Amino acid sequence: MALEHAILVSLLEKPGSGYELARRFERSIGRFWTATHQQIYRVLKRMETDGWVTAVDVGQDGRPDKREFTVSPAGQDVLTGWLHEPVQPEAVRHDLAVKVRGAAFDSAAGRAALVDEVSRYRAEHEDLLTRYLAGEKRDFPDISTLSTGERLQHVVLRGGIAYERMLLDWLDEVLIELRKEP
Amino acid sequence: MALEHAILVSLLEKPGSGYELARRFERSIGRFWTATHQQIYRVLKRMETDGWVTAVDVGQDGRPDKREFTVSPAGQDVLTGWLHEPVQPEAVRHDLAVKVRGAAFDSAAGRAALVDEVSRYRAEHEDLLTRYLAGEKRDFPDISTLSTGERLQHVVLRGGIAYERMLLDWLDEVLIELRKEP
DNA sequence: TCATCCTATGCAACGAGTTGCATAGCAAGC
DNA sequence: GCTTGCTATGCAACTCGTTGCATAGGATGA
Numbered sequence: 001m002a003l004e005h006a007i008l009v010s011l012l013e014k015p016g017s018g019y020e021l022a023r024r025f026e027r028s029i030g031r032f033w034t035a036t037h038q039q040i041y042r043v044l045k046r047m048e049t050d051g052w053v054t055a056v057d058v059g060q061d062g063r064p065d066k067r068e069f070t071v072s073p074a075g076q077d078v079l080t081g082w083l084h085e086p087v088q089p090e091a092v093r094h095d096l097a098v099k100v101r102g103a104a105f106d107s108a109a110g111r112a113a114l115v116d117e118v119s120r121y122r123a124e125h126e127d128l129l130t131r132y133l134a135g136e137k138r139d140f141p142d143i144s145t146l147s148t149g150e151r152l153q154h155v156v157l158r159g160g161i162a163y164e165r166m167l168l169d170w171l172d173e174v175l176i177e178l179r180k181e182p
Numbered sequence: 183m184a185l186e187h188a189i190l191v192s193l194l195e196k197p198g199s200g201y202e203l204a205r206r207f208e209r210s211i212g213r214f215w216t217a218t219h220q221q222i223y224r225v226l227k228r229m230e231t232d233g234w235v236t237a238v239d240v241g242q243d244g245r246p247d248k249r250e251f252t253v254s255p256a257g258q259d260v261l262t263g264w265l266h267e268p269v270q271p272e273a274v275r276h277d278l279a280v281k282v283r284g285a286a287f288d289s290a291a292g293r294a295a296l297v298d299e300v301s302r303y304r305a306e307h308e309d310l311l312t313r314y315l316a317g318e319k320r321d322f323p324d325i326s327t328l329s330t331g332e333r334l335q336h337v338v339l340r341g342g343i344a345y346e347r348m349l350l351d352w353l354d355e356v357l358i359e360l361r362k363e364p
Numbered sequence: 365t366c367a368t369c370c371t372a373t374g375c376a377a378c379g380a381g382t383t384g385c386a387t388a389g390c391a392a393g394c
Numbered sequence: 395g396c397t398t399g400c401t402a403t404g405c406a407a408c409t410c411g412t413t414g415c416a417t418a419g420g421a422t423g424a
């Protein structure tokens with residue numbers, strides 16, 4: 001388990017509230033680690049009692065107050081300890097691949113419906129790729145002037161881009177197969 | 183949730199026991215849906231009481247008896263119903279990407295250790311790719327003579343192969359970044 | 365013969381993830 | 395004035411996933 005660690009990394013990059021973290025998980029971090037706001041609030045509470053993070057109340061005008069979290073030295077130690085542990089094999093839950101194999105046991109009409117659904121899914125990921133590329137242009141306009149942290153964030157984004165490109169190519173293959181008459 | 187559906191697909195492709203299913207999840211299906219034997223036995227039990235699958239005891243010589251499961255018509259209906267639902271966005275839990283961004287907050291020695299760990303991880307996935315390619319050669323030697331089901335299984339395997347190739351290329355980029363002096 | 369490994373099934377406990385709901389302040393538009 | 399929507403935090407209940415353990419027959423080899 002490592003939602004804690006993903007939160008520590010995110011807070012080290014920039015301190016923030018539970019709500020802000022949830023936003024970051026929706027956007028950039030969610031590429032490689034998903035979490036809902038409930039999970040995040042629950043884990044943050046535990047991390048605070050364990051002394052991994054500290055919170056300060058921040059008043060905002062035009063908005064409700066928030067509790068901004070910062071990583072403590074103890075939290076830093078926890079993170080570096082985890083960094084030195086072996087990398088866990090990634091957990092995969094890929095709905096679509098199951099459905100593609102399942103399509104063999106569906107009617108011709110059902111397979112046609114799946115073609116539509118895969119096309120929709122493909123369009124979604126084409127959008128996502130466009131957004132990643134726009135984000136890359138916006139956040140990393142000049143690669144030669146990046147700090148270490150920025151270079152590492154950039155290479156992770158490049159991973160997301162490579163994944164989406166691979167996925168789109170594969171979905172094209174899938175569509176070809178699904179459209180073939182049995 | 184859809185472990186049920188992955189099991190239905192696997193049993194439709196070939197009836198089998200809980201143990202055999204666990205083996206398949208370790209090997210081919212685990213590429214896109216992971217499950218342990220405990221999960222599988224628990225879900226199989228529920229599926230049996232719900233009438234989605236039926237079991238027969240099969241005596242084997244030289245081995246303990248097993249309970250072989252087959253998909254019932256009701257189970258077929260459940261599967262096709264699910265096939266026509268929208269594809270869920272895939273859940274990602276990618277440890278390594280978190281660590282790469284976390285490396286910005288580690289010492290130079292810690293980053294060096296991460297380089298070793300990423301190299302080990304890369305070697306594992308190189309092995310995996312080799313096994314996928316061997317499996318492709320073994321199971322799909324002649325693409326022109328495949329049935330619908332086999333063609334769909336093949337395109338899913340091609341997805342696994344494409345993923346591993348993408349991953350290896352990305353890991354090379356990651357190693358280059360991690361090796362740069364800060 | 366004894367230890368070890370593989371097939372085969374399963375329970376129990378705990379931790380993680382999901383879903384639905386609740387509250388509350390403020391902003392914007394009808 | 396009212397609804398809608400966004401920021402911000404949180405509880406409760408439930409399901410799913412993980413880990414450790416237990417049992418039991420047969421195969422293999424030291």
